[in-house]
Amino acid sequence: MGRGPVQLRRIENKINRQVTFSKRRNGLLKKAHEISVLCDAEVALIVFSTKGKLYEYSSQDSSMDVILERYQRYSFEERAVLDPNIGDQANWGDEYGRLKIKLDALQKSQRQLLGEQLEPLTTRELQQLEQQLDSSLKHIRSRKNQLLFDSISELQKKEKSLKDQNGVLQKHLVETEKEKNNALSNIQHREQLNEKNTALPNTHDREQQNGATTSSPSPTPLTVLDSMPNLNIGSHQPREAGGEPESQPSPAQANSGKLPPWMLRTISNR
Template sequence: MGRGKVELKRIENKINRQVTFAKRRNGLLKKAYELSVLCDAEIALLIFSNRGKLYEFCSSPSGMAKTVDKYRKYSYATMDPNQSAKDLQDKYQDYLKLKSRVEILQHSQRHLLGEELAEMDVNELEQLERQVDASLRQIRSTKARTMLDQLSDLKTKEEMLLETNRDLRRKLDESDAALTQSFWGGSAAEHSQQQHQQQQQQHQQQQGMSSYQSNPPIQEAGFFKPLQGNVALQISHYNHSPAAVTNASNSATTSQNVNGFFPGWMV
């Protein structure tokens, strides 16, 4: 059963329209290729989708540009000679206008650069001076605005850097304070411990001195011994001569000085 005849009108469904466009585009490109091969014809085919996408086919090995130029030459050759001459004249007039405009701009540029000023009169020179002054004011204004913008940016960056510097300095001070506190806390503990040890040593020394004063040491062995018995009896053992009495008193004094005490009978 053959396919029915398709009504030629715009397909309303967007998806169906895209599918139909793709199928028929491929078929058209295939037919153009077959026609160029079978009939040795020069074919240039241009297709634009509704979104503006380009699809092209050209059978010429030189490309699409040469075929289009060939088409333009053929179109201009088939035009009316009077219309062609009029178009050429209009184009020549446009060319002259553009040429004169370019020359004026070149002269103005040379004048602004300070060249070819001898041919200008006073009025033209004053006009050129006003133009240059206006240009300079505009340039200076733009320069000042640009410098102010840069200065504002630099001030903003400076404030940010100062704030960062303050934060870092505050953190450094806090760290130094913590280290100092920990150091002095340990030093104070060691100092107090040393003072306590010194106090204990002084207390022990004082106790030793008090015990030494209350109970002085006695030298039992050695060359000196404490006096025993009554000193008067020892003195009576010697002769009653003055020399004997003197010797006895000297020996008693020496022994008393060594033992660290003075008897009550010595006056």
């Protein structure tokens, strides 16, 4: 025989009721956690006990305030679709109240993230806040590492580009030095050629002068003889004062007393 349906009714025994509440509450929280993890769903669970104690659960990546705000927004939009006049009938005071609640919740969450007003939080709420901070730190570190990697990659690219430019500049410098050395060697070679070309005419002129000095004729015997002093051989009569000069003797006669006869014949033949 199969088990028949269980009739649900309030447990009269207070102790049994509290035990059942604790067991069912833990099972409900466990199921909510499982569905949020397995299905990647945003789950919010609120339970109040008979004594008015609050038990709540929200998924890891979302807080209770965010889920409730989303619920209110979707609920309002759904009502607006069903009743188009609800937008005109909305009270601005209610809208202000909702915005004020939202602002307070955001400010409270911000202060708690900064480590303030943590006294009213329970252990579970503190754990959830810690998980949120760990998740935020992971995202922050991931983003920071990504920026550092991008910066390092950019610096490596710049370093490579600078090395390439340095290599090109060094190559250009070497080529410039070679061209400069070639130009200097050409200038020196031209100067040497000019010096040689200038020295050759001077040497030729000196050789011509030396040759001319060497080949210059010696003085003729006549010049030597003319430069010799007169011997004044023979008689010479001076002319009288106031008288006419005597007739000049011929060269042969004049030199008859000065030169030997063989020289006289040579002179007469000339």
